Amino acid sequence: MKKTLNLLFDRLSEYLARRKGLLPLLGMLLILANLILQWSPAAGWLADTNLLLHLGLIVAILGFMLAWAL
Template sequence: MSQLISRILDHLSEFLAARKGLLPLLGLGLILLNLIIQFLSDGWVAQTHLLLHLGLIIAILGFMLARAL
C-alpha cells in the first residue's frame, strides 16, 4: 500500500512540476465560478461560498508547490 501511495505522489509531483501554473489557475477558476453561482443560484453552495474557499486554498497551495518544485 505504501508503494502505491509513493508512486502516485511521484507521478503527481512530475505532472505538477511541468505545469507550475495549473493549480493557481484552477483555484482562480473556482473563485470565478463561485462569483457566477452567487448571481444565478441561492442554494447551499452559494450561501456557504464553498467554491471560494476551496479555490483560495488550491491557489495558495499551487503557489507554494510551484516555488518548491
C-alpha cells in the same frame, strides 16, 4: 500500500513540476465560478456557504506553494 502511495505522489509531483501554473489557475477558476453562482438564485447552499470560494483559495495557495517548491 506505502509503495503505491509513493508512486502516486512521484507521478503527481512530476506532472505538476512541468505545469506550475495549473493549480493556481484552477483555483482562480473556482473563485470565478463562485462569483457567478452568487448571482444565480438557483445555486442554493453552494452560494450561501461560498464553498467554491474557499476551495479555490486553498487550491490556489497550495498551487503557489508547490510551484515555488518544485
